[in-house]
Amino acid sequence: MDIGIRNGWRTPKTSESSGSNFLGLLRSYPNTIPRERIHMGNVHSGKRAMVISSLKKANISASRKQRIKLEINGEKELTFSEFLKHPSGMEAVINAKALQSYHLVDDSDDTYRCTLPKVQLMSFEVYPVLVLRVTPTQEDCTVELLSCKLEGSELLKNQSERFSAIMTNCMTWNMEHPEPFLEVDVRLNVTLEISTRPFTMLPVSAVEAPGNLVMQTLVDTLVPLLLQQLLKDYDEWIKKQQRNSLNATS
Template sequence: MDIGIGNGWRVASSSEGHFPGFINSSSIPRKRIQMGNAQKTRLIPVSSSKKANLSASKKQRIKLPIPLEDDVNEGKKLAFGEFLNHPSGMEAVLNVNALQSYHSLGDNTYRCRLPKIQLLSFEAAPVVDLRVTPMNQTCTVELLSCKLEGSEILNSQSDSFSAVMINHMTWGIGDPDPFLEVDVKLDLTLEISTMPFTMLPVSAVELPGNLVMQTLIDSLVPLLLQQLMKDYEEWVHQQQQLLQSSS
């Protein structure tokens, strides 16, 4: 008869003939991982934590109802690129109306604080760092970091997940109409450390998780395009008024 006491040891009855009554648990088979010299081995604990990989993506193209500008030197060009390089366009890409606050970190990088959300009995404020890279006929929005701010418990949960998001926007003179295309990809790695999910296979978390994320992306991308077009049309109207007042 033996009684487990932790720390890799167990108490043995005197009938087993061991002194002083302890049996080293090294007699229990363990996986050995080779480290350096072939004559030396080292036991490395293997983490039992599981990680779920979730992903969602959506590509959507819409007609771009924008005026074509006549330029003597460059011919005709789309004004949408100029809009994105304007502060109004940058705010439209970040969708600042949906943010609690934001500020520039320099180099086209912005820290955005989203409105607080309720998680069980806790309130959390998601904070994301986004880098916006506008070019001639493309604009890329990249998620650099994401964390939860709130209670100490929620702050610690920020280390339990990682996210990668890229929103690649392109525009041009299509056939037959000008277009704007948005291609959003979101990948999330989530550590499974809460009962009863730790007792389930990873697929039991990934399958519904992917469904929720895809549903979220499918609803957010059209809203983003709608708001972007609204902000752009307002900007075009303001530019036309400025030209009329200066002429």
């Protein structure tokens, strides 16, 4: 017989009351232990945040400023600003002769989609596609790179998501100067995701330092070529306008 306590006195307990108390304890047992809910969503988002924060990105940049002399033609209507208003001027600014194709972006009169000639990388072919915005005024002209993508091979096309590029080319000129000139100020910045070994095991500076050297060499090579081609196109436009003027008066 079980012994219980009631009102301070020890009293016998029946098996029935003992059983009912035991069953009640079992029923209340799950609720007597505090439980903590685990939010799996927070765990997963934390993992995603850790992955995102662990990505390394290299910032590579280069710039060049250069001035070139403009020939005096003696005709005010043939200034460089007038040249840029002509379709030939726009083609010269975006260097259309070096492009495979180009066309205006829909609903825009100053933004061009430019496709460069194909590039062979091992057994893959890709076509770099640039979107350029050209903003000319009477005093200057600014060319901005809005996007740069790779098209062609799906494998290399996906690499477009791993880098981004920003470029500005600000052109200014002075036709009233004793020595008329055209000046360009080019600035290029590339952000590159570091996702392959052994580069992921190195500090970011180990990628940025040689990357800056390569980028600067590229800019130092291309800017003078761009200026020379721009000057050549300008001279050809002047001669063409002068011939048209002579033919109209004869």
